Amino acid sequence: MIHLEWYRIFLHAARTGNLTKAAQELYITQPSVSYAIKQMEQALSLKLFHRLSKGVELTEEGKALLAYVEQSFALLDAGERKMSQLKDLTGGELRIGASDSLFKHFLFPYLDKYHKQYPEVRIRLSHGKTSEITQRVKEGTVDFGLIHLPTAEDPLLTIQAIMTLQDCFVGGEAYRDKAVLPLTAHDLGQFPLLLLSAGSSTRRFAEHWFSQQNVTIQADIELGSIDLLIEFAKLGLGVAFVSKSYVTQELADGLLYELKPTVAIPTRYIGIAARRDTTPSLAAAKFHEMLMADMPALVT
Amino acid sequence: MIHLEWYRIFLHAARTGNLTKAAQELYITQPSVSYAIKQMEQALSLKLFHRLSKGVELTEEGKALLAYVEQSFALLDAGERKMSQLKDLTGGELRIGASDSLFKHFLFPYLDKYHKQYPEVRIRLSHGKTSEITQRVKEGTVDFGLIHLPTAEDPLLTIQAIMTLQDCFVGGEAYRDKAVLPLTAHDLGQFPLLLLSAGSSTRRFAEHWFSQQNVTIQADIELGSIDLLIEFAKLGLGVAFVSKSYVTQELADGLLYELKPTVAIPTRYIGIAARRDTTPSLAAAKFHEMLMADMPALVT
DNA sequence: TCATGATATAGAGCTCCTTTATGGGAAGGT
DNA sequence: ACCTTCCCATAAAGGAGCTCTATATCATGA
Secondary structure, eight states: OOOHHHHHHHHHHHHHTOHHHHHHHHTSOHHHHHHHHHHHHHHHTSOOEEEETTEEEEOHHHHHHHHHHHHHHHHHHHHHHHHHHHHTTSSOEEEEEEEHHHIIIIIHHHHHHHHHHOTTSEEEEEEEOHHHHHHHHHHTSSSEEEEEEOOOOOTTEEEEEEEEEOEEEEEOGGGTGGGSSOBOHHHHHHSOEEEEOTTSHHHHHHHHHHHHTTOOOOOSEEESOHHHHHHHHHTTSOEEEEEGGGSHHHHHHTSSEEEOBSSOOOOEEEEEEEETTOOOOHHHHHHHHHHHHTSOOOOO | OOOHHHHHHHHHHHHHTOHHHHHHHHTSOHHHHHHHHHHHHHHHTSOOEEEETTEEEEOHHHHHHHHHHHHHHHHHHHHHHHHHHHHHTSSOEEEEEEOHHHIIIIIHHHHHHHHHHOTTSEEEEEEOOHHHHHHHHHHTSSSEEEEEEOOOOOTTEEEEEEEEEOEEEEEOGGGTGGGSSOBOHHHHHHSOEEEEOTTSHHHHHHHHHHHHTTOOOOOSEEESOHHHHHHHHHTTSOEEEEEGGGSHHHHHHTSSEEEOBSSOOOOEEEEEEEETTOOOOHHHHHHHHHHHHTSOOOOO
């Protein structure tokens, strides 16, 4: 078996054509290089160098070997550089999966900040339903997932609540006078409702809230994007069910009005799901750290 | 600095996902593998494996590294296979340079035999003038060269005579009666002469022989190919100056007749030129051996 | 709770790489 | 011719660090 360290010595010797110089480059002594080359030649049972009076020169066989070794070492060097990049986050990638609505309204500012701090880290986002996100976390396809809680326990996952989410009903100018007194679920159900598409956890959550109060609702307008939901509400097309934090600005500006329900909408939690038993990549760990630094302490 | 042997251990560990198995594959103990991986992680200052209860699993960084290491090792393996081929002559190449006329009439049977014995060795031939051949030998572009002697001494070359060459004058049927008695150079110069093109060493040799006897000649027909020279002579177009061994058959068959000169044509030598101080490649050494086995002992 | 199968750690041992010292050959200058 | 210089090979001693044995520790599953 060829001792791999020999290849390094071979490489230097071949490039310099001088065992003494090769030794200097490697910070070892010339006999050491001599010895290594000799070992190598014995192992391969062929001569790699011609010994000339003014140094060494590759034999044809040596030249052939050099071609392979050079390429091989170039790869290893590239690998080590890559590792170094990953280490100091000047490379690598951060892969986050999240429920559709969380990206823009929750994650975006952090991604922006992260990207500014580590511009070399490639950010890959994938969205999907909560079950798809957790699956990707388990597979290792994403570093971690952000999901709405509660979700099913899974022995392979750690799930940690990191943020509260307070939903609310909002309407445009037309609902200004409706916004004074608390409304029953039934009352709210009478308005044209602007809801996220069926399948989203927010939609399920809203339906659940209504159904608990024996109100069956039907979305008048169903959209895939929370932004559009808010825009439509501003235009007065109906009452939207959205997270309060997404419309803080609009409420303050008087573009939207909150319709308070008689029965409080439960607080929801945003959770972060990661694989148990695995250390996240450095890129991911840094992001996690950044996220947590900003979060109020929560009882999980 | 990463000790390269670590990579081998890393590779096995990554592939098996089990340090103990990796150790078995490498015929070392598990703590040895543990130790190596740890060294490596410290050297790169990042974690390469997640330690799970049922083995190890690559981290993202580890996966990235594995890609490089696998490719790199594949190359080294390929290199070792190549060396093995070169060693047992199931690969590699034999590069011979020779003066034009030598290939067909001298070298061909050996090349044929060599190729039959080592069909995997690629044979590359290059022809040119003697000076070009020796130049290629010095550059290492060819393993060795076959040339007509004498040639200039060169400190970088070893030149060894390996075969004698006896030139002669031959003519066709028309010269049958001329072939009885020895002829002077002057007599021979009167015949239409069939000679190799100017520039060839055979041509120079012939001219030299004539001029030493104060005969100035002029080629009536000048050809680049010895075969054509012989054909023309058989057709009776004149007297050709060729090596006797090339026309042995024709002389025996009575297709050509030798015109004996009064002054003997000196014996020439075919020599083999190789670089001094360098061992030939194995492919070349074998050919050289095969060549020499067939040669009569010669005083150089 | 015990057995099993992993990895981590500690400490001793020994391999084999490295070093120092030396020799010899070739090239180049005097 | 002789001396100097440069370079590689060899011998023998020394030691760094890999490897081994033994053991601890932890997780899993029966």
